[in-house]
Amino acid sequence: MTYTFGLDTFGDRNSDADGTPLSHAQTIRNVVEQGVFAEQAGLDFFGIGEHHTDYFPMPAGDVALAAIAAQTERIRLGSAVTVLSSDDPVRVFQRYATLDAISGGRAEVILGRGSSIESFPLFGYDLADYEELFDEKATLFAELLKGGPVTWHGKTRAPLLNQDVVPHLESGPFPAWIGVGGNPQSVIRAARLGFSLALAIIGGPPARFAAYSELFRRALEKFGQPPRPVLVHSPGHVAATDERAKAEFWPRWRETIALVAEERGFAIPAEASFDRETGPDGALYVGSPETVADKIAANLRALGASRFDLKYGLPGLTHDQLMTAIELYGQQVVPRVRELLG
Amino acid sequence: MHSIRRLAVLGAGHVGPVIARLAIRAGYPVAIATSGDPEDIALITELVIPGAEPQWASDAVADADTVVLAMPLHRFPDVDPGLLTGKLVVDAMNYWPASDGVLEAFEASVRGGRGSSEVVARRLAGSAVVKALNHIGYHELEDRARPAGAPDRRAAGLAGDDRAAVAAVADLTDRIGYDPVRLGRLRAGRVLQPGGPVFGQVLTLPEFERAVHEDARSVR
Numbered sequence: 001m002t003y004t005f006g007l008d009t010f011g012d013r014n015s016d017a018d019g020t021p022l023s024h025a026q027t028i029r030n031v032v033e034q035g036v037f038a039e040q041a042g043l044d045f046f047g048i049g050e051h052h053t054d055y056f057p058m059p060a061g062d063v064a065l066a067a068i069a070a071q072t073e074r075i076r077l078g079s080a081v082t083v084l085s086s087d088d089p090v091r092v093f094q095r096y097a098t099l100d101a102i103s104g105g106r107a108e109v110i111l112g113r114g115s116s117i118e119s120f121p122l123f124g125y126d127l128a129d130y131e132e133l134f135d136e137k138a139t140l141f142a143e144l145l146k147g148g149p150v151t152w153h154g155k156t157r158a159p160l161l162n163q164d165v166v167p168h169l170e171s172g173p174f175p176a177w178i179g180v181g182g183n184p185q186s187v188i189r190a191a192r193l194g195f196s197l198a199l200a201i202i203g204g205p206p207a208r209f210a211a212y213s214e215l216f217r218r219a220l221e222k223f224g225q226p227p228r229p230v231l232v233h234s235p236g237h238v239a240a241t242d243e244r245a246k247a248e249f250w251p252r253w254r255e256t257i258a259l260v261a262e263e264r265g266f267a268i269p270a271e272a273s274f275d276r277e278t279g280p281d282g283a284l285y286v287g288s289p290e291t292v293a294d295k296i297a298a299n300l301r302a303l304g305a306s307r308f309d310l311k312y313g314l315p316g317l318t319h320d321q322l323m324t325a326i327e328l329y330g331q332q333v334v335p336r337v338r339e340l341l342g
Numbered sequence: 343m344h345s346i347r348r349l350a351v352l353g354a355g356h357v358g359p360v361i362a363r364l365a366i367r368a369g370y371p372v373a374i375a376t377s378g379d380p381e382d383i384a385l386i387t388e389l390v391i392p393g394a395e396p397q398w399a400s401d402a403v404a405d406a407d408t409v410v411l412a413m414p415l416h417r418f419p420d421v422d423p424g425l426l427t428g429k430l431v432v433d434a435m436n437y438w439p440a441s442d443g444v445l446e447a448f449e450a451s452v453r454g455g456r457g458s459s460e461v462v463a464r465r466l467a468g469s470a471v472v473k474a475l476n477h478i479g480y481h482e483l484e485d486r487a488r489p490a491g492a493p494d495r496r497a498a499g500l501a502g503d504d505r506a507a508v509a510a511v512a513d514l515t516d517r518i519g520y521d522p523v524r525l526g527r528l529r530a531g532r533v534l535q536p537g538g539p540v541f542g543q544v545l546t547l548p549e550f551e552r553a554v555h556e557d558a559r560s561v562r
Contacts, residue, residue, distance in 0.1 A: 117441060127443025128416040182481060183355045184386040185376075204481035215389045222385065264440040266542030267553075273544075 011058025041330025
């Protein structure tokens with residue numbers, strides 16, 4: 001199996017060395033620098049997830065990806081994820097088809113919800129309609145990717161009648177994934193519509209997703225689709241030593257969870273739960289290059305996945321800490337994982 | 343007391359398969375159903391919930407004495423209350439507007455101080471409704487289950503107005519791997535909801551009891 005390795009960011013708002021938050025604008029410029037550096041560090045993919053909050057000020061990641069595209073030559077660039085339900089699939093297609101043009105065929109999308117919900121009220125959608133919105137829009141997106149005039153009717157946007165949607169793709173459909181967080185019916189949908197499968201594993205033991213890879217493979221067969229890849233997306237942080245990585249990551253993790261817990265009404269986890277998640281059976285990849293590499297290799301193998309995307313960074317980490325993490329991930333973790341997987 | 347003999351799990355999304363697997367492992371016969379054709383979840387059942395039987399919802403419920411509601415709460419109005427008459431119903435759903443959006447049918451009641459399961463129970467007047475298995479996240483519920491007596495066993499709360507039904511669901515909770523904590527009448531199940539002291543938490547029995555106790559004091 002050929003393995004590839006990526007980095008994802010949500011535009012996590014950076015701080016300076018004394019803990020003062022940087023502006024949204026500076027954070028966005030730093031993300032562009034980090035994306036360009038990801039290519040230099042040898043990585044295969046750089047993804048930006050759509051978010052609409054003060055601590056993840058990244059609602060238009062495709063614009064940042066275009067800036068990265070202009071300064072790179074090889075690295076693939078995409079969303080991680082695009083909140084398709086609260087967007088117009090035609091516009092999403094056009095933006096990423098434009099990125100594909102700028103980058104010479106390096107665009108990708110991961111479609112899903114992520115854990116982001118802010119876009120629904122912001123754009124006037126009802127979260128209770130989530131399923132219907134996603135199902136219809138993913139179906140339309142799959143049609144758009146095929147190229148050629150599109151005819152489509154649904155409840156969630158205006159119909160299209162033999163519509164030529166531009167820009168035309170230069171070299172066929174770009175890679176498109178559906179992000180799944182644990183609902184097996186979403187796995188079936190990805191297979192049915194001809195998307196690849198992105199497993200977002202952000203808590204609990206990753207191995208429990210092994211059945212989902214098999215479900216995806218069998219569902220592709222059932223729907224007469226060709227084999228398609230599975231990727232794993234999980235959060236983490238790499239530093240020179242385990243101690244250092246945890247010391248940098250844990251306070252920021254706790255702060256971020258506390259923000260979300262306050263918004264959503266659940267209790268803040270204790271450090272013991274962090275230790276579980278950073279251990280061998282948890283979902284967080286926090287540690288030295290050796291520790292993180294061992295865990296990635298074990299889980300790619302267990303899950304039958306061919307790509308791993310590390311969601312790096314957290315609100316409050318510094319640009320320097322992130323650049324170090326990118327360098328260690330690209331130059332030490334990834335080569336070590338390749339070695340382990342033979 | 344009722345003794346649970348056969349479960350019907352309604353919902354094959356995030357939560358339903360997890361509860362179904364736990365129940366199968368504990369030795370219960372389990373059917374799983376969605377609002378649609380069982381053929382649509384045949385592959386999911388085979389690979390993700392081995393041992394469960396995919397059925398039409400009406401067949402699954404007819405054959406079972408206990409029905410677990412594990413569908414998104416906004417789909418609950420589609421459930422026919424007549425179908426559930428005489429059944430023990432485990433409400434594992436949550437009203438969680440910050441995550442899933444506002445639902446008219448629940449918003450006013452919950453703002454007025456009632457629990458979402460009280461709204462569910464009012465609609466299912468012919469069933470014995472117990473709120474349970476709703477407050478531990480689906481990504482942890484299976485991983486943290488432990489046999490009785492294990493040193494790292496955790497607790498799970500439940501509440502309901504029918505004492506025999508509560509006893510039966512306490513037994514179910516125990517057998518799938520958690521120390522059952524009976525909170526009292528359905529109304530008391532509000533502490534298990536989003537915003538409550540144990541929602542999203544996986545606590546030992548003493549930790550659970552302390553969290554609920556401290557919350558009661560702060561409310562008083």
